[in-house]
Amino acid sequence: MSDLENHFGDDASISEEDNQNISAFLIKNSAETSTKEFSFKILNSIGNKDIIAITHTDFWKKEHEEIPKKVFGHADVKSKANCKACHSDVEKGLIEDDKIKNIRAFM
Template structure:
C-alpha cells in the first residue's frame, strides 16, 4: 500500500513542477517582457542601450519617441527613413497596448495610453517596483542611470527583470 502512495506523491510533485515551469514558459513570469525580436531594431536601439521590450510602453509613447530621434534623451539617434519606419512599425505592433499587451498590461496598468511618459522609468508600476532602491545606488559607477536595467537585472536582455 505504501508504494502507490509514493508513486502518487512523486507524480503530484512532478505535475506541480511541470505546471510551474510551463507557466513561466507561457507567461514568462510576472517580470518577463518579450525581448526585441527584430534584428534591425535590436542592432539600432541596442547599439547605445538595452533594446527595451516594446511592451514596456504604449504605442503613443513609441510614436512620439520615434518622431523626434534627433532629440533622443539628449542624443541624436537619427537613422535613415526606411530604418526608422521599420523600427517604428515593430515598436507599434508590439507595444504594451497592442501586440505586446500580454506582457505590457502588468507594467502599464493605470497608465494613460494617450498621455504616457516616454521613459519607462516614469511609469507608476516601475517607480513602485524600484522605490526601495537607494539614491546612491543609481549613481554607482556600474549603474549610472535608471535606464541601465542590466546593471541589476542580469537577464534583462532576454526579457527577465527579476531581482
C-alpha cells in the same frame, strides 16, 4: 520616431529605411501587444498620463522605491534606465525574481 532630429536635445536622425524598421519593431513589441504580466502592469500604470519613460510610471517607481538613490548613480549602474545592470535576463524580455542582482554590490 517621427522627430528624431530633436531627440532630447540631440540630432538622432537615421535613414528612412532604418526608421521604418525600428518603428515596426517598436509597434510589434509594444506593451499594448504583449501578453507579459509586467507589460500589462506598466501599461495600466500609465493611464492617461503623458509618460515617455518606464521609470516615470507609478508601477516602476513603486517597485523600486526601496532602492537607495546612490545605487542608481553607482559606476556599474549609471542610470535607472540601465535595467540590465540589475535584471540580467531583461534582454530576453524577462524580469525574473531570481535574476535580480543583489543591489548590495552597488552600495
